[in-house]
Amino acid sequence: MRKQLTKGNEAIVKSAILAGCRTFYGYPITPASEIAEAAALYMPQAGGVFLQAESEVAAINMLYGAAAAGVRCMTASSGPGISLMQEGISYLAGAELPCVIADIMRGGPGLGNIAPEQGDYHQVVKGGGHGNYRTIVLAPDSVQEMAGLTALAFDLADEYRNPVVVLADGYIGQMMEPVEFPPASAPRPAPGWAVQGTAEARRNLITSIYLEPDGLEAHVRKLDAKYRQAEEREVRAEAWRTEDAEIVLVGYGIVARVLKAVVEQARACGLAVGLLRPITLYPFPSGELQRLSRRARMFLVVELSNGQLWEDVRLAVEGRTPVELYTRVGGNVPSAEEVLAVLWGKARPLAEREELVHG
Amino acid sequence: MSTTVTPPPKKLNRIGLEITNYKGSKTTLCAGCGHNAISERIIECFYELGVQPWNVAKFSGIGCSSKSPAYFLGLSHGFNGVHGRMPSVATGAMLANRTIFGIGATGDGDTASIGLGQFMHLLRRNLPFIYIIEDNGVYGLTKGQFSATADLGSKLKTGVINDLPPFDCCALALQCGATFVARSFSGDKRQLQTILKAAIAHNGLSVLDVISPCTTFNDHEGSTKSYSYIKEHDELLNEIDFVPFYEDIAVEIAEGEVKEVEMHDGSKLRIKKLGRNYDPTNKFDALRAIDEANQKGEVLTGVFYVDTNKPNFMDLLNLDDAPLATMPESKVRPCRDVLDQVMEELR
Numbered sequence: 280m281r282k283q284l285t286k287g288n289e290a291i292v293k294s295a296i297l298a299g300c301r302t303f304y305g306y307p308i309t310p311a312s313e314i315a316e317a318a319a320l321y322m323p324q325a326g327g328v329f330l331q332a333e334s335e336v337a338a339i340n341m342l343y344g345a346a347a348a349g350v351r352c353m354t355a356s357s358g359p360g361i362s363l364m365q366e367g368i369s370y371l372a373g374a375e376l377p378c379v380i381a382d383i384m385r386g387g388p389g390l391g392n393i394a395p396e397q398g399d400y401h402q403v404v405k406g407g408g409h410g411n412y413r414t415i416v417l418a419p420d421s422v423q424e425m426a427g428l429t430a431l432a433f434d435l436a437d438e439y440r441n442p443v444v445v446l447a448d449g450y451i452g453q454m455m456e457p458v459e460f461p462p463a464s465a466p467r468p469a470p471g472w473a474v475q476g477t478a479e480a481r482r483n484l485i486t487s488i489y490l491e492p493d494g495l496e497a498h499v500r501k502l503d504a505k506y507r508q509a510e511e512r513e514v515r516a517e518a519w520r521t522e523d524a525e526i527v528l529v530g531y532g533i534v535a536r537v538l539k540a541v542v543e544q545a546r547a548c549g550l551a552v553g554l555l556r557p558i559t560l561y562p563f564p565s566g567e568l569q570r571l572s573r574r575a576r577m578f579l580v581v582e583l584s585n586g587q588l589w590e591d592v593r594l595a596v597e598g599r600t601p602v603e604l605y606t607r608v609g610g611n612v613p614s615a616e617e618v619l620a621v622l623w624g625k626a627r628p629l630a631e632r633e634e635l636v637h638g
Numbered sequence: 639m640s641t642t643v644t645p646p647p648k649k650l651n652r653i654g655l656e657i658t659n660y661k662g663s664k665t666t667l668c669a670g671c672g673h674n675a676i677s678e679r680i681i682e683c684f685y686e687l688g689v690q691p692w693n694v695a696k697f698s699g700i701g702c703s704s705k706s707p708a709y710f711l712g713l714s715h716g717f718n719g720v721h722g723r724m725p726s727v728a729t730g731a732m733l734a735n736r737t738i739f740g741i742g743a744t745g746d747g748d749t750a751s752i753g754l755g756q757f758m759h760l761l762r763r764n765l766p767f768i769y770i771i772e773d774n775g776v777y778g779l780t781k782g783q784f785s786a787t788a789d790l791g792s793k794l795k796t797g798v799i800n801d802l803p804p805f806d807c808c809a810l811a812l813q814c815g816a817t818f819v820a821r822s823f824s825g826d827k828r829q830l831q832t833i834l835k836a837a838i839a840h841n842g843l844s845v846l847d848v849i850s851p852c853t854t855f856n857d858h859e860g861s862t863k864s865y866s867y868i869k870e871h872d873e874l875l876n877e878i879d880f881v882p883f884y885e886d887i888a889v890e891i892a893e894g895e896v897k898e899v900e901m902h903d904g905s906k907l908r909i910k911k912l913g914r915n916y917d918p919t920n921k922f923d924a925l926r927a928i929d930e931a932n933q934k935g936e937v938l939t940g941v942f943y944v945d946t947n948k949p950n951f952m953d954l955l956n957l958d959d960a961p962l963a964t965m966p967e968s969k970v971r972p973c974r975d976v977l978d979q980v981m982e983e984l985r
Contacts, residue, residue: 307780331783334722334752390718
């Protein structure tokens with residue numbers, strides 16, 4: 280298929296349709312509105328349904344119904360709307376229903392602003408709703424990945440019977456890049472567990488209620504086993520020039536694009552720098568970070584949030600290597616030069632300390 | 639010979655303030671936006687009636703309409719809440735301090751979509767509050783999607799036709815218990831002023847649905863909330879005049895079948911019927927008039943309903959006259975007798 284110049288938000292919808300999604304319920308919000316706009320245009324053309332819900336609370340509960348009926352379904356929003364959806368996401372996870380949610384992050388907390396940020400990391404990666412559940416979280420860094428990871432999100436959602444979130448900052452949502460879309464996937468038959476209105480599916484029951492403590496404990500353990508399985512099998516990360524890296528930069532989304540430039544510039548200055556870009560934020564590439572920590576003398580986490588990704592990197596590294604942090608928030612993105620200056624500032628005392636020890 | 643030019647003396651209202659004391663910052667809304675006209679009417683009415691601006695709290699939600707409180711009453715308190723939850727924020731703040739004069743500027747997205755539940759509960763509580771819906775039938779801030787007040791068959795700029803019937807916010811307000819319900823048009827300066835003044839004098843919930851065309855996304859042919867459509871289809875329900883309590887009745891409205899409603903502060907709202915058998919204190923007449931106009935594709939404007947007898951929410955709750963927010967601890971501490979009674983009940 281020829282490459283198409285596509286906006287990040289639009290790529291999500293085109294890819295969703297190619298993946299067999301025919302159901303979109305949403306509510307407009309900047310900077311995610313183009314997803315609903317594109318869905319309103321393309322879903323009916325593909326024989327599907329688009330509905331502008333009265334709120335994000337309504338949208339996620341429409342997904343709850345659609346997922347229970349066994350169709351591939353999705354919604355999209357940004358921070359404030361995702362906050363409203365959290366209750367529904369908890370129910371979807373509890374009832375083991377697949378769906379795809381795109382979060383195109385903007386500045387927060389509260390009304391914040393509509394400029395790009397990554398402040399939804401905690402509310403999306405850590406769950407955000409009530410109870411013992413996780414969502415699988417995919418973080419694209421290009422429009423091409425908006426398409427690729429959306430398709431993957433539908434497959435993972437079905438495989439794990441769990442909500443999957445495509446978590447992108449406003450930049451990735453709003454930018455335009457050439458995209459090669461995958462061929463349309465074969466139609467998926469309605470899953471055996473779905474409510475289908477047939478005699479065969481009569482016994483199917485979709486619920487998240489387990490009144491007996493032992494029953495709920497068994498259910499939570501079952502969910503947990505799924506998450507452990509995802510942690511074993513679904514971790515994805517891009518390691519960029521890390522083979523000989525003594526300093527490893529960590530960042531996702533638009534930040535990773537900046538950090539690749541930092542790696543090049545730092546190497547031109549003689550610093551052995553590499554980048555680890557988590558593509559799955561849950562499950563988190565902890566194993567890869569641990570492996571890198573054997574050689575690395577320092578990690579530098581760069582994020583558009585206040586140290587939310589940093590916490591997971593520190594948990595993974597477990598104190599073996601110092602984990603430094605540089606953040607910009609409120610809609611600001613650091614330039615490569617800015618990060619390089621920070622990197623120099625942090626690397627120098629490290630070098631001096633080692634000279635002291637070894638000298 | 640040089641001449642000195644003396645500037646004309648500044649006009650002061652009855653509490654000694656100039657109109658500039660009631661203005662806000664410069665609007666950032668589109669040129670010609672109906673919301674700007676509503677902001678101007680609010681400035682004029684609060685100035686003319688001499689409302690103390692520092693006593694006023696402005697509440698809003700999310701949307702273009704909810705930006706507008708920045709453009710009026712710059713000396714007042716402002717509270718920009720969560721999308722659709724402004725009624726709850728206002729209820730919370732005003733019960734905590736009942737001396738606040740509350741006014742909300744909100745839109746059709748806040749009111750009729752995401753915040754419909756909050757709106758309806760505000761209506762049944764009869765909080766003394768002015769709730770202005772700057773109603774354009776479209777989501778302007780996210781670049782032009784239909785709202786739930788868009789008329790059936792109305793066309794978007796992109797050519798999309800609305801296939802769902804609208805909520806009529808005035809009919810909702812009537813059914814759910816609002817005690818002052820009116821509709822106006824942002825382009826009708828005199829009518830909107832009169833209605834706003836009466837709402838300021840009303841001691842209960844006032845719902846003002848103001849059709850306020852969106853010049854950017856909903857002012858084209860095929861839209862039923864455009865300037866030209868409203869001008870052609872605006873049907874006056876009644877001719878109204880408002881006389882503040884401190885003024886003698888100067889008759890602007892021609893006597894005829896005039897009904898005079900005395901507001902709580904002694905002001906008078908004078909309503910003249912326009913050729914129909916209509917009683918603004920009869921809810922059923924109001925609902926019928928709204929429904930008949932909607933059937934004909936007319937936009938009926940005027941005061942639909944006034945009820946000055948229903949107790950407001952503060953009275954229902956038996957709130958103390960002093961604001962809870964500043965009440966000294968000595969006054970909120972339960973007395974010995976009450977404590978003893980509680981202990982007795984636990985025995």
